[in-house]
Amino acid sequence: MKKVKITILKRTIQEDLAKEYGIDDFPKxxxxxxxxVFYADYAKPEGFCDEAWKAIYQYVFALAHGATETFYSGTWIKEPGIAIVCCNDGLRPVIFKLEATDIESK
Structure with missing residues (x-):
């Protein structure tokens, strides 16, 4: 099993939804x-959000175990070994880049 590099690409806010449903001064x-940047295999990295982990772990697990095909039959990401995913916060989703690495997991 290999480590997967997790990079936070962007923290976002769905302005219209946050304005309607969020608290005042709703933050990212x-x-x-x-x-x-975090590295993971089957376990959530220390300091990583629990809810975000629940949303992305299946991709991390697949990449850690050597998934070599592009996800969803090539209809999504053009390069094997990469996934762009987000957490399940509907008001302020965080977008992650997951990359397979050659780093052995211990």
């Missing part, structure tokens, strides 16, 4: 930072 995700 306070648990993650843009450009932060």
């Amino acid at each position: 995700c306070p648990l993650m930072e843009d450009n932060a």
Whole structure:
């Protein structure tokens, strides 16, 4: 099994939904930072949001175990070994880039 590199590409806010449903002065995700990098295999990295992990772990697991085909029969990401995914926060989703690596998991 290999490690998967997880990079936070962007923290976003769905302005219209946040305005209607969020608290006053609704912030971008306070648990993650843009450009932060984590490495994972089957276990959630230390300091990683629990809810975000639930949303992305299946892709991390597949990449860690050597998935070599593009996901969804090539109708999504053009390069094998990469997934672009987001957490399940409907008001302020965080977007992640997952990349297979050659780093052995221990």
